Amino acid sequence: MYNNSSYTIEEVSQLLKISKLTVYDLIKKEELVAYRVGRQMRVDQQDLEIYKSKNRIGTVQKEDNHLSGENKETQHSRQVVISGQDVVLDMLSKYIEKHTSHTPLRSYNGSLNSLVAMYNGECDIVSVHLYDGDTEEYNLPYVKRILVSQPFILMNLVCRTAGIYVKQGNPLNLKGWNDLAQSKVKIINREKGSGARTLLDEQLRINGIPTNSLKGYEDELTSHFSVASAVASGQADAGIGIENVAKMVNVDFISLIKEQYDIVILKTNENVNLINVIKEAVTSQEYRSQLEQLNGYDLELTGNVKYETI
Structure with a gap:
């Protein structure tokens, strides 16, 4: 069975359940590693897993607080x-x-x-x-x-x-x-x-x-x-x-x-x-x-x- 070794920005946004603009922002802030193939930007599967591991939160309560703060911020900026x-x-x-x-x-x-x-x-x-x-x-x-x-x-x-x-x-x-x-x-x-x-x-x-x-x-x-x-x-x-x-x-x-x-x-x-x-x-x-x-x-x-x- 064929496994993808890299993802497009759209695929990353679907996997993380965030907007493509947020993915671009993560790349700009160098929180997520990406590279270009022609005019298209791609993210390796390994780098995506590294990003997810770095941002794991210990408890459900902390994760909810983190997301709540993020939503509050996006109400005022984008x-x-x-x-x-x-x-x-x-x-x-x-x-x-x-x-x-x-x-x-x-x-x-x-x-x-x-x-x-x-x-x-x-x-x-x-x-x-x-x-x-x-x-x-x-x-x-x-x-x-x-x-x-x-x-x-x-x-x-x-x-x-x-x-x-x-x-x-x-x-x-x-x-x-x-x-x-x-x-x-x-x-x-x-x-x-x-x-x-x-x-x-x-x-x-x-x-x-x-x-x-x-x-x-x-x-x-x-x-x-x-x-x-x-x-x-x-x-x-x-x-x-x-x-x-x-x-x-x-x-x-x-x-x-x-x-x-x-x-x-x-x-x-x-x-x-x-x-x-x-x-x-x-x-x-x-x-x-x-x-x-x-x-x-x-x-x-x-x-x-x-x-x-x-």
Whole structure:
């Protein structure tokens, strides 16, 4: 008979009869050992047993008291999972930690994967920068389709410039999306589910460029920084990303589109306070002054509610 030697986060939550957010919090506090396999986090059976042994309580009475205290605490605070990769989310996480009793936990998934995670109840706040080639609109078409049965609020954090990283001096004289299909050009791609990958795929689709005409299309990295670094080191001639990262790496940048970097929060009774906290955060002078220190970000729409279901 086959025995599992490791568990997913969902399986751990079922075994311990706690929420997945609590499991993530235990991992963050290093009370439970975990490791990543690709984008998935897993816990070895042995480490789970070690955690259970360390937290055994001698009597039923003590265990009841422990649980009672835990429930009392969660009445006033909660773990909040924030999914996305931009540094502005790290800044938002620190604001939440500083000004509320909530415990922010960070997940670094791409936009589409984050939305799916929210649909599955695994995230509280997700960032999106998903371009829709049919409407030439960012984010809302995707959010409506994925969260079709759930009320939500879509709010802008920043606007960013997206485009193509090229080697310094742009030796291949690349100018736009169509140039990526040239036989002399090798690209480095982003992973499926990321906003940059969606932008490229949509531009290829609306421009009638088959994906198999791009050399390197199947080669994937998982961040703007790693893509820009691959171009700088000569592993590729071009890659899709955002402008501010180009300033950190020795690459040139071809500006092609202004994108909205928004956040999504589900409108539930549990999230009423969280939504108010986020609105307060993104419109506060403290948060805006931090954003103003960053290169390549436009704050004109910051804090604007782009869409809200009734």
